Amino acid sequence: MLPLLCLAIALALALLAGPGGLDPRSAATVEIGAAVAMAAAAVLWLRRRSAPPLGAAAGTAAAALGLYALLALSSESWSLSPLASRQDALRTATYAVVVVLGAAAAGLVARPARAVLILVGGLAAAECALAISERSFARETFGLTGRLQGNLGNANSLAILGAVTVIAGLALAVRAPMLGLALAGLGTFTAFATSSRAAAAGALVASAILALTVDRRPLRRLARPAALLPAAALGVFVSTWDVFDASPGRVRAAGVGLLLCGLAAIAATPFAAVGAGRAARAVAAGRRVATERAVFAVTGGSLAAVVIAVATRNESGRPAIAGFGHLLSSSSNFRSRWWGNALDAWETAPWRGTGAGTFRIVETLARDPAHATSSPHNAVIAALHGVGLVGGIAVVVAGAALVVALVRGARLSSEQVAAPALALAAVTVLAQGLVDVTWETPTLATMICVAAGVLDPATRSSSRVTASLRAGVTAATVLVAVLVAIGGARSAAGIERALDATRAPSPARALALAGEALRLEPRSADAHVAAAGALTDLGSNRAAAVELIAALRLEPANYNAWLAIARLQAGPFGDPAGAVVTFRRGYVASGSRPQVREELNEAEARVGLPPTP
Numbered sequence: 001m002l003p004l005l006c007l008a009i010a011l012a013l014a015l016l017a018g019p020g021g022l023d024p025r026s027a028a029t030v031e032i033g034a035a036v037a038m039a040a041a042a043v044l045w046l047r048r049r050s051a052p053p054l055g056a057a058a059g060t061a062a063a064a065l066g067l068y069a070l071l072a073l074s075s076e077s078w079s080l081s082p083l084a085s086r087q088d089a090l091r092t093a094t095y096a097v098v099v100v101l102g103a104a105a106a107g108l109v110a111r112p113a114r115a116v117l118i119l120v121g122g123l124a125a126a127e128c129a130l131a132i133s134e135r136s137f138a139r140e141t142f143g144l145t146g147r148l149q150g151n152l153g154n155a156n157s158l159a160i161l162g163a164v165t166v167i168a169g170l171a172l173a174v175r176a177p178m179l180g181l182a183l184a185g186l187g188t189f190t191a192f193a194t195s196s197r198a199a200a201a202g203a204l205v206a207s208a209i210l211a212l213t214v215d216r217r218p219l220r221r222l223a224r225p226a227a228l229l230p231a232a233a234l235g236v237f238v239s240t241w242d243v244f245d246a247s248p249g250r251v252r253a254a255g256v257g258l259l260l261c262g263l264a265a266i267a268a269t270p271f272a273a274v275g276a277g278r279a280a281r282a283v284a285a286g287r288r289v290a291t292e293r294a295v296f297a298v299t300g301g302s303l304a305a306v307v308i309a310v311a312t313r314n315e316s317g318r319p320a321i322a323g324f325g326h327l328l329s330s331s332s333n334f335r336s337r338w339w340g341n342a343l344d345a346w347e348t349a350p351w352r353g354t355g356a357g358t359f360r361i362v363e364t365l366a367r368d369p370a371h372a373t374s375s376p377h378n379a380v381i382a383a384l385h386g387v388g389l390v391g392g393i394a395v396v397v398a399g400a401a402l403v404v405a406l407v408r409g410a411r412l413s414s415e416q417v418a419a420p421a422l423a424l425a426a427v428t429v430l431a432q433g434l435v436d437v438t439w440e441t442p443t444l445a446t447m448i449c450v451a452a453g454v455l456d457p458a459t460r461s462s463s464r465v466t467a468s469l470r471a472g473v474t475a476a477t478v479l480v481a482v483l484v485a486i487g488g489a490r491s492a493a494g495i496e497r498a499l500d501a502t503r504a505p506s507p508a509r510a511l512a513l514a515g516e517a518l519r520l521e522p523r524s525a526d527a528h529v530a531a532a533g534a535l536t537d538l539g540s541n542r543a544a545a546v547e548l549i550a551a552l553r554l555e556p557a558n559y560n561a562w563l564a565i566a567r568l569q570a571g572p573f574g575d576p577a578g579a580v581v582t583f584r585r586g587y588v589a590s591g592s593r594p595q596v597r598e599e600l601n602e603a604e605a606r607v608g609l610p611p612t613p
Contacts, residue, residue: 001115002044003105006037007098007450008119015127015443016151023153024087024492030442031094031488035481038097041104042477054103055456057405061449064398065096071387071394072356076523079355080362081555083491083523088357088386090488091442095449097484099402102453112454113409114418120425120447121168124161125183127151128190131158135251136259146245146252148194148238156436157444159196162187163203164425164447170210170224171421178270181224185231185269189262192235195244195326198435202428204228213410213420219288220280222295227273231265236327334371335378335435341366342376342385349388356386357440361557364591379439402430402452409455419455426451494521501530507537525555532564541572562586563596566603576607587612 010033014026054062072089079085106112131150147155165187173180184207191199207225215221238244238261243254283291338359345354345362354362360374362385376382379399384392406423413419426448433439497517504510514531517524528551535544545568551561563586570579583600590596601611 001109003037003041003101004109004115004119004450006040007033007101007446008123009033010036011119011123011443011446012126015123016130024495027087027091027442028488028492030446031090032485034094034098034101034446035485035488038101038104039478039481041101041108042481044108045104053107054100054453055405055408057401057408058099058103058453058456061398061401061405061452062096062099064394064401065092065099065449068383068387068391068394068398069093069096071391075353075355075387078352080358080557081355081360081525083495083521083525083554084357084360085355085386086487086523087491090484090491091440091445093484094442094488095445097481098446098449099453102450103456104453105450106454111415111418113413113415113422116451116454117168117171117418117422117425120164120422120451121172121183123443124164124168125186127158127161128165128186131190132193132258132262135254136256136262137253146243148190148244148254152441152443154437154441155194156196156199156432157438157441159191159194159199160202160429160432160436160438160444162190162192162194163199163206163428165190166203166228167206167210167421167425167428170207171214171417173224173273174214174417177273181227181270181273182266184224184228185266186262188228188231188269189235189238189265192232192327193238193244193258193262195239197327197329198432200232200327202431204232206424206428210421210424214417217288219283219292219295220277222292223276223280224273226276227269230268230272234261234265234268237261239326334373337368338363338371338373338376339378339381341369342378342381346381346385346388351388351390353384353386353388353391356383356391358386361555364559365557365589366591369591375437375440377436379433382440399430399433402448403427405452405456406430409452409457412457413455422451423455490520494518494524494527498524498527498530501527501534504534507534510534511538523554525551525558525561528554529558529560529564532561536564536568541568544568557589559586559589559591559593559596562589563599570603570606576603579603580607580609584612 010029013033014029069089069092072085072092075085076082102112102116105115109115127150131148131152134150135148145155148158149155150158152158152161166184167187169180169183169185169187171180172183188203191203204225207228208222211221211225238254238258241254243252280288341363342359344366348354357374359376359382360372363369363371363373363376376385380392380395383395406426410420410423429438429444430448433445438444494517497513497520501510501513501517504513511531511534514527514534517527517530521527528547532544532547532551535541535547545565548561548565548568551558552565555561562582566579566582566586569575569582580600580603583596583603587593587596587600597612604611
């Protein structure tokens with residue numbers, strides 16, 4: 001259990017000590033935890049004097065992820081942001097390590113699927129509970145949306161953890177009905193309260209599939225999925241509150257009503273299951289199969305009618321509103337435009353891409369930018385625009401291999417409840433990666449990878465190897481783990497130092513922090529920009545220009561650097577005409593931001609040029 005315990009601690013720290021989303025600190029925490037867990041597994045296998053078996057599908061997934069990581073690392077030399085590419089490489093290398101870690105843990109733990117389901121489901125339930133309790137009372141923050149989002153910083157990521165909680169709770173309900181159904185109610189309420197369409201559908205569909213898989217009693221097996229409906233209704237009701245509207249800015253407390261609704265959803269689910277079970281038992285045994293088929297036909301037909309009605313509404317390209325309207329909206333929430341902008345970037349460089357993890361810059365420079373975001377919200381499209389066709393193929397192969405590993409494991413495992421539940425949870429999270437930032441969120445993608453590694457049945461048993469080979473493989477594994485851990489920790493620390501430098505109380509302190517950031521992470525353009533700002537405040541304008549040029553060498557589209565150089569030209573360097581040219585470069589790099597245009601127009605007015613519209 002030691003490797004899984006190490007990974008569990010890392011995921012808990014990243015997820016609950018937050019923010020556990022795209023924040024570099026959480027990514028580094030997961031990377032370090034995965035490295036430590038892999039090193040522990042290697043040492044344990046060394047003591048066993050055998051090699052851990054690795055299933056064919058899991059091995060394919062790990063190899064494909066490793067290939068993408070190498071492509072992402074090599075893309076630093078031409079990337080729009082070398083730092084973003086390096087982070088993407090570290091993240092994907094961690095995923096490959098975690099797949100192998102899962103396979104190793106499968107040989108070290110008596111019931112690996114159950115252990116990983118407890119790990120994943122427990123963390124998901126804790127995050128749901130924490131998100132509800134924190135938003136009920138008031139810790140004011142700022143967000144891109146007012147929707148319920150918790151520490152993840154992303155409402156849809158929290159919602160998919162709600163779906164995972166539903167699946168884990170229903171699996172637990174086989175042994176402990178009251179506790180399991182209460183957890184399922186918590187997850188259902190969270191998924192629907194966030195107004196996430198993918199997570200809401202995933203929770204309901206996965207619960208029905210799980211019931212059909214692990215229970216052979218016609219009609220009665222539908223009682224537990226049906227018991228989720230009150231929690232879903234309460235979640236939809238909560239999502240319509242004004243405090244959860246989709247407008248960005250200050251995130252307000254929802255009040256004790258949110259907590260009370262959550263508790264009501266938790267309490268109602270077990271009682272609803274009892275009522276649904278009694279209704280099912282009231283049907284004559286000979287009619288239960290036909291009744292079950294009728295229930296599925298009516299439910300499926302109703303959902304199909306709703307989907308068709310929603311699909312015929314012309315909302316594509318508009319941001320969807322919150323609440324019940326969001327669940328029934330056909331709007332892509334800018335996704336179609338993000339996908340289009342990423343594919344346009346890929347078409348300009350189909351073989352090498354723009355550099356892994358650079359969509360933030362690609363979207364800014366797009367002809368029709370939709371909204372500032374770090375991801376195109378599709379794992380395959382992100383790989384294509386990042387590292388080209390080969391990278392896209394690698395991600396497709398990795399995703400397909402992960403699905404195969406999960407499905408085969410669920411079918412062949414002796415853990416007849418835990419294995420299907422774990423596979424469903426992982427597939428649900430993996431599927432969301434096609435419409436959201438799941439794949440770029442380490443706390444979520446790691447859950448998929450460890451589940452695939454644990455579930456994939458090996459084609460051979462553990463084999464004995466020579467002492468020298470065991471020692472060599474262990475040493476190499478530990479070395480890779482150490483390098484991943486050190487790389488992730490240094491990079492995250494450098495990014496944080498650069499951020500601290502921008503809000504330091506004095507120019508001298510800002511310059512010192514920027515220097516520390518660059519020593520930890522030399523690829524940080526933001527650290528150079530922060531150092532330039534401090535040098536400008538200290539009167540060292542030429543040194544500031546040197547720092548800004550260094551920033552632009554790393555990120556030619558860093559509009560903050562262009563604007564800082566233009567201000568130096570317009571002021572201390574006495575070159576107003578040159579400042580206009582530089583301001584125009586910054587204006588283009590900023591994605592034509594109105595506030596940048598205002599500054600550009602002022603510079604144009606000083607030299608008698610017509611204003612840029």
